[in-house]
Amino acid sequence: MYSLSICADTLFCELPFEQRVKQIADAGYPVEFWTWQGRDIDTLARDPNIKIISFLGSNEGSLVHPSGLKVFLESAMQTIPIAQQLQCQQLVLLTGPLNTKGETDHPIAIHPATRWITAYKGLCQMAEIAEKYDLIYNLETLNTKIDHIGYPLTLVEDAVHLIEQVDSPRIKILLDIYHVQIQEGNVLDLIHKYANHIGHVHVADVPGRHEPGTGEINYPQVSAALRDIGYEGTVGLECYPQRDSHEAMVQFKEIFS
Numbered sequence: 523m524y525s526l527s528i529c530a531d532t533l534f535c536e537l538p539f540e541q542r543v544k545q546i547a548d549a550g551y552p553v554e555f556w557t558w559q560g561r562d563i564d565t566l567a568r569d570p571n572i573k574i575i576s577f578l579g580s581n582e583g584s585l586v587h588p589s590g591l592k593v594f595l596e597s598a599m600q601t602i603p604i605a606q607q608l609q610c611q612q613l614v615l616l617t618g619p620l621n622t623k624g625e626t627d628h629p630i631a632i633h634p635a636t637r638w639i640t641a642y643k644g645l646c647q648m649a650e651i652a653e654k655y656d657l658i659y660n661l662e663t664l665n666t667k668i669d670h671i672g673y674p675l676t677l678v679e680d681a682v683h684l685i686e687q688v689d690s691p692r693i694k695i696l697l698d699i700y701h702v703q704i705q706e707g708n709v710l711d712l713i714h715k716y717a718n719h720i721g722h723v724h725v726a727d728v729p730g731r732h733e734p735g736t737g738e739i740n741y742p743q744v745s746a747a748l749r750d751i752g753y754e755g756t757v758g759l760e761c762y763p764q765r766d767s768h769e770a771m772v773q774f775k776e777i778f779s
Contacts, residue, residue, distance in 0.1 A: 579613030694721025726761035
């Protein structure tokens, strides 16, 4: 059976970051966040009540342009001591950083073959890093129709083809149901088709990226599909609550328990 977590970058946004984390931990959930830069990692690591389940494994350079690959890998190495300090084994991979509007902010090779070859080489090296430091990296697809203009990895099938070629149990996909619904739909089919490759799941409803149950996605069926495939990873709530953050957590738990 899967477990549940909450993203501190989308809930309780009216509070300072460290207080958001405490609110989530006090409610009994492991915590996700996006980037560790600018956060008080020492304070998070000292609190035995706080469990960090996932955050970005590299936030510089590019996985899809030869000129940015070295920096991407260097950023990954700089993140490892943070993951160790927080005792966090699961890390997220994007193809590179996004700006404050969510738009792509990293170089992308013009030729598709160059993008894929670079990503393959980079993920092979990330697999070696993951093996050495006992980590799991989850590669995420994002939608470009609403939120992340210019992002080069939008289809789950493409991400799976990449990690199949890398052929490492430590490189998986992050299946973000919100992004998948917007970009390609067919969520339940994708869950069943790529069950063996899913390392982490994010949820929010469409439209609005609010909590499950506020939009068009049938989240009880999503929950059932994850149970059907025997998914044992984490389902993370990464939404902007339509009303109250506490209510959003309750609604999330009701659907996914």
